[in-house]
Amino acid sequence: MKTKIVFLLFFVVIGIAATAFRTSNDALFAVPKGWQKPAYNFQQNPLSKQKIELGRALFYDPILSRNGMVSCASCHSQYSAFTHGDHALSHGIHDSIGTRNAPALMNLAWQRVFMRDGAINHLDMQALAPISNPSEMGENITHVVAKMQATTIYPQLFAAAFGDSVITGERTLKAIAQFMLILVSSNAKYDSVMRKQAVFTAQERKGYTLFKKHCATCHTEPLFTNHQFMNNGLPVDSTLRDVGRFSVTQNPDDSLKFAVPTLRNIEFSYPYMHDGRFKRLSDVLHYYTAIALQNRTKNHTLAKELQTPIILSSDEKVDLTAFLLTLTDRIFLFNSAFSFPRNIVFETAKE
Amino acid sequence: MIRLSIALIILHSVAFGAALGQSFAQQRPLNAKTSASTIRLSIIPTFGAKPIVIGDSAFQAKDANNTHIDALKFYISRIQCLLKGVVVLEEAQSFHLIDAAKEASFHLTIQNKRGARFDGKFDAVRFHLGIDSATSVSGAMSGDLDPTRGMYWTWQSGYINVKCEGKSNACTARNNEYQFHLGGYKQPFDCLQTLMFPVSVSDTITIQFDVESFLSKIDMKKYHHFMSPSADAVRLSARAAESFRIVP
16 A cells, blocks of 8 residues: 555656646747757756856857857857858858858757768757867867966856756756757748748749759758758869768768758848858759759769759749748747847956 | 677787786775776776886886887766676766876776666677767767867867877887877767676676887887878778777
8 A cells, every 4th residue: 555655656646747847838939830850968967047048148258268268159050040141151269260150040949960071969069169179269168268267257147057056067058058949930921821821922932832843852851951961963063072961970971061051031141151161042042943053964973952953943943032032930039039149248368 | 890899809808918918907996895886997008018107207117119108098988787688787978087197086986777677697898989070069068078188189070089198218209208088979980989898707807008018019110299180090990999908
């Protein structure tokens, strides 16, 4: 009898804990209607307001860089869909230039691997790459933790988030991941149309039809990426010599493949491609309808979707562009919860 | 293949362990008394017969190559004790970073998973050299797995299973410096090694990682550094595993 009661109590407690977890997580992160289940395991890093706020502070604080000059936001600014607006390649500390275009940050909870080549296997670990890259922040996480321990603000923020003021690499990375997780963009005109709260113009509708015919296999709705690595036939930049995913897997079949980017907020995420070689959306459409075709037989990893020509008239290109502009989400781009935390005064690291 | 390498390791330990056992008897922790539910496992990095202790300056071996060791760290994980092939003790959250610069990290007290009975009888010990793939893809971890321990690759995800850095006259790189960071959790470059040693029943086990033996297996005219998962890193990880010996 006693065992039964203990057993019952056990399940009640588990039930309450599970409900509490769901409630707190749901209030901070909601899966938009019709979207798939996120890839991120929230059970291992349950969201909290305080952890998100800590992550937001870390995202905007240049303390993460060796010389205190570069923050995550330096290359991922909100108003340019969390890319490095107008920069083909980003610059880090001491004006050093990297080798790739900073990707847009949004809807990362649905992504399993990160970076243009998928070198990072978990959102938690993503921030380590820019922190350590000599052309980006040129730091290391151990030193970042030591610098934060010497500030006034961070022991307080960690205590608020984790219950005590101990700063660890794990806590730092999980907090940054929490901020990145809440960067959900699902309020573009496209979304309103899908929710039947708005309608496309005739031009946008034509563009959507063209999109579904020519682009959607790789830029799959509703995330506008299939999360695969594809070779879209871009000629190799002779100075960067970037072989893409091959450098991670060493598999020749992955040569020149890069992550298929989301097209959400594409109006603001220029310049385009893994090395930012195209400044305008019209350059991109021109590329897919003309230049790719000249090179398509040359390398064996070219996406099969691009092996037959895409033919678009100039009117159709305008229609397609009109549709792509419906992916702009101003609520996301100007959400003050994602912007610089004005209530926090960052300190210069004491050495 | 795994069986073969385990057999080789066992042969190795029988042949060399006996000769070295004498000099290591005094290295064992003095307070070896443990309760029946735990065992003591010491993993001692050595250069030949000499323990490697990296203090303020690098360890210097007085060998023909004037070998220096500046850093030596490696992960031991999933520690198990077996009796007649059956697991009788298994540690929960079994991840240990052994750091030649921190002698305290050599000596582990292994407790059975909570609730599981263990009566102290076992005839073999088994563990991994490195971190398994499931752990490698599970995000930020605490304790010995925290990336601040310097054993996590930043530009490409994954733990460094074995880190060995220093100088050797045999190494033809700049300043004779070698840097071997062995890791990789994904096929075909999975570097994780499983080691198994027979033990006569005792609650204190001492195992050495002989770095002299490990380095002697690397042609340092050809290989100066490993920094990413590769077929060579897999091969070299197996050589590292073969350089572990039990002290009888």
